[in-house]
Amino acid sequence: MIGKKIQSIRKQKGLSLSECATRASISKSYLSNIERNINHNPSIQVMEKIAAALGVEVRALLELNHNVVPESEWLEFVNELKKSGVQKEQLKEYKTVIEFAKWQKDKLSGTSEKGKSK
CATH class of the missing domain: 1.10.260.40 (lambda repressor-like DNA-binding domains)
Structure with a gap:
């Protein structure tokens, strides 16, 4: 395998x-x-x-999970953001959207954020 x-x-x-x-x-x-x-x-x-x-x-x-995203794909994504002119500071503006997406994913998978420390 x-x-x-x-x-x-x-x-x-x-x-x-x-x-x-x-x-x-x-x-x-x-x-x-x-x-x-x-x-x-x-x-x-x-x-x-x-x-x-x-x-x-x-x-x-x-890992047997075929949905693993190789680290290099994340790096490519970050580089694309840089090339498009998105600044690191601007990413903070998207934090709410990212947190919502995580919440929605957890809700769909039955995972709860309750009890987790940040």
Whole structure:
């Protein structure tokens, strides 16, 4: 499963197998074996290298949840905001909207904010 997750993220990032392997400082064949689940147990050091090459945290490679947003996507989002002229100080103006969205999500999922400390 780790192999499929790595492959999925790599393709989502538009990286070839060779490019990803080079960035991770591992051989192309080794990365291919991991992706095809021939090598089921890559070391944590190798996983760290692959995660860094993909711009995600190691846990993103280990999680089964396919809705995980890679850290690099958040960085891209922030960069887009910067390019559009939104200043950091202006983000505070959107805090109410963000808090409402979180409240609505929690309400729909049955989670309550009561009892949580901020």
